[in-house]
Amino acid sequence: MSATGADDTVAPARRKKRRRSRGGLRHRLGAAAVLIAALCTMGGSYAMFATSSGAAGTGSSQADVSAGHQLYSTGCITCHGANLDGVKGNGPSLIGTGAASVYFQVSTGRMPLVAQGAYAPRKEAKYNESQVDQLGAYIESVGGGPGVPTGDLRSSSATIGKGGELFRLNCASCHGTTFKGAPLSAGKQAPSLNKANDKQIYTAMLSGPENMPVFSDNTITPEQKKQIITYIQTLKASKDPGGNGIDRIGPVSEAIVIWVAGVGALMVAILWIGARAR
Ligand code: HEC
Ligand code: HEC
Known part of the structure; x- marks a missing residue:
């Protein structure tokens, strides 16, 4: 962008002529690049949103259990205890709560608790989906309890x-x-x-x-x-x-937002190119 802008101040009359002939191609190439970049961004973000909505749904392995143990030891142990038996005044026992409760608490951001109070509100989740599964695998392997449901959870x-x-x-x-x-x-x-x-x-x-x-x-x-x-x-x-x-409809609505933003970006690009070409 600044490659052509730099000589804006020198010899405007002469430069203008040159720009007419060579600038045309450059502008068209520039426009093509902007278009391709915009399309790639739109496609890329859509793919990202679309795949992130898929359920993980894999059975837990020994690796999940030990990864979960690791996460538990740094993020949960002070309140729930080394053997999941709870810590007086900090947090309850997790024996028998199972991966279902862990999924609920951690995926809704309620856990890890930050402040003791009457009510643990929903927050931004601190752990990603696979970390939540790992925590659940570990806690269920030690304490038992109901597991996380898999598959389609809508009634047919x-x-x-x-x-x-x-x-x-x-x-x-x-x-x-x-x-x-x-x-x-x-x-x-x-x-x-x-x-x-x-x-x-x-x-x-x-x-x-x-x-x-x-x-x-x-x-x-x-x-x-x-x-x-x-x-x-x-x-x-x-x-x-x-x-x-x-x-379920999240990815669809996000795609629409991306489309609108993408088309907006394209229009800005077109206006910009148009203004420069003049
Ligand atoms: C600062 C203390 C604290 C930390 C840290 C903490 N918790 Fe908790 N947790 C609590 C308290 C207090 C409750 C009970 C209150 C409630 O349910 O809102 C609880 C409840 C739970 C429950 C529900 C228990 C039940 O009976 O259903 C689960 C599951 C749980 N925590 C998992 C975790 C996991 C996993 C972590 C680490 C990622 C974690 N907690 C970190 C204090 C804590
Ligand atoms: C006696 C009152 C009561 C009844 C009845 C009840 N709930 Fe709840 N529900 C609660 C409370 C309290 C919480 C918040 C728990 C917490 O923050 O740890 C909650 C939380 C939830 C959440 C989590 C929402 C979120 O995103 O944070 C869902 C989902 C839910 N309930 C669904 C249901 C469904 C479905 C039923 C009926 C089958 C039901 N509840 C019946 C009191 C109730």
Whole structure:
């Protein structure tokens, strides 16, 4: 850019002529480069978003367990103890909580806890998806408990009415019929469900964090859990089309943002090239 800008001040009349003949090709090459760069950026970001939404879903190995042990020893041990048996005044025992509870707590950013209080809020997750799996593998290998569900967590029987019925019966009293949550007693609260993905909803039911009851598979069967998830996510999607943080349609809405931004960038590039060519 500055290669041509540098001689802007010298001999404008002569330079102008030269620029007409050689500049034309250079501008066209420049425009092509900008176009290719813009397209690559758009394609690249779309691919990134699209793959990041896929579930990991691999069974845990010995390597996962020892990697999880490592993470636990640096991030969790001070509050939950060397043998997962808890530390008085810091954190509860994790014996029997299982990978489901670990997934819920760590993927929603509640753990590691930063400040003791009445309520552990949802935060930016500190560990990535595979680290969460590793922590879960380790904690489950020592203490047992329910595992993380795998595969498609939506109900295939396309009746969201069933899910709605179950939701109103079991969940709405705390989370509200529109999922926006509500305060509970003693400074606790039932949070909004708007950011929760399928797996977080499932593991919330399996683990019953804080005041939330555990909904074991005897109370609400796995198929019913899927119906509830399908109901929540379908309603969220229809209430807020293209909103962020919605697991299934996330990549689609992000792609639209990228398209808009990309087309915007292209238009800026075209205007810029046009202005320079004049
Ligand atoms: C500063 C202390 C602290 C740290 C660090 C911490 N926790 Fe916790 N953890 C707590 C407390 C307190 C609770 C109980 C309160 C709650 O559930 O909100 C808890 C609850 C949990 C639960 C739910 C237990 C149950 O009965 O379902 C899990 C699982 C958990 N922690 C995992 C972890 C993991 C994994 C880490 C490390 C990445 C971690 N915690 C780091 C204090 C801590
Ligand atoms: C007695 C009140 C109560 C009932 C009933 C209840 N929950 Fe909860 N729920 C809570 C509380 C409290 C939390 C927050 C726990 C925490 O922060 O550790 C929570 C958290 C959640 C979360 C995590 C949201 C997020 O993104 O942070 C999900 C998902 C969830 N509940 C789903 C459900 C579903 C589905 C049902 C019905 C099957 C249900 N809950 C029934 C009280 C309840």
